[in-house]
Amino acid sequence: MIIEFESEVWQWGARDDSSWFFATVPPELSEDIREIPRMPRGFGSVRVRARIGGSEWTTSIFPDKGSGTYALPLKKAVRDAEGLEKGASTLVRLEVLDG
Template identity: 75%
Template sequence: MIIEFEAEVFRWDAREDSAWFFTAVPAELSEDIREIPRPYRGFGSVRVRARVAGTEWATSIFPSSSDGTYVLPLKKAVRDAEGLVDGGPVYVRLEVLDG
């Protein structure tokens, strides 16, 4: 399954000194991902291949405890390479590898 979406970059707010940044998969796409039969992985994670502009990497998305969507971690190397900033837009292509 391949999905594409545009969303906002946000900093993990559980800690003020956090350097963790994410973007949220929209609710309707998160529901589609949740319906894919797959084995359970730690923390409910789903393996994906992510692409933001010219940067592609293998990672996992994780269910958000606050709203039921999945969140994609955006590591520093990706943010730097693609000029992503807190509160800014990001266009993401995800290939779901589990399922």
Template identity: 70%
Template sequence: MIIEFESDVFRWSARDDMAMYLTAVPPELGEDIREIPRPYRGFGAVRVRARIGRSEWTTSIFPDSKSGSYVLPLKKSVRDAEGIVEGGPVVVRIEVLDA
């Protein structure tokens, strides 16, 4: 399954010294992903190949209890390469690998 969407980047921090930058999968697409039969992974993670601009990487998306959907972590190397900033929009292509 391949999905594409546009979403804003936000910062999540459990502690002051540990911040992550994420973008959220729209809830309706999250429902589609949740319906795919796949093996259970820790924390409900789903393995994906993500693409933003010219950057492509393999990672996992994680369930988000707030939205009921998933969030995609954005690595620093990808943020730097694509000029991604907090609050800015990104166009994301995700291929679900756990299907």
């Protein structure tokens, strides 16, 4: 399954020095991902290949129980390469590898 969506970059935690940044998979696409049959993984994570701009990497998305969506972690190397900062809007391409 391959999906594309636009998301705002957000920073986890109340501290401005937090280095954890994410993009949120929209609710309807998160629901589609949840419906894919697969073996359970730690924390409900799902393995994906992500692409933003010219950067591509393999990682996992993690469920946010409160919103019902998945969060894609954005590592510093990707944020730097693509010029992403908190609040920036970005186009994300995900290929779900589990399932």
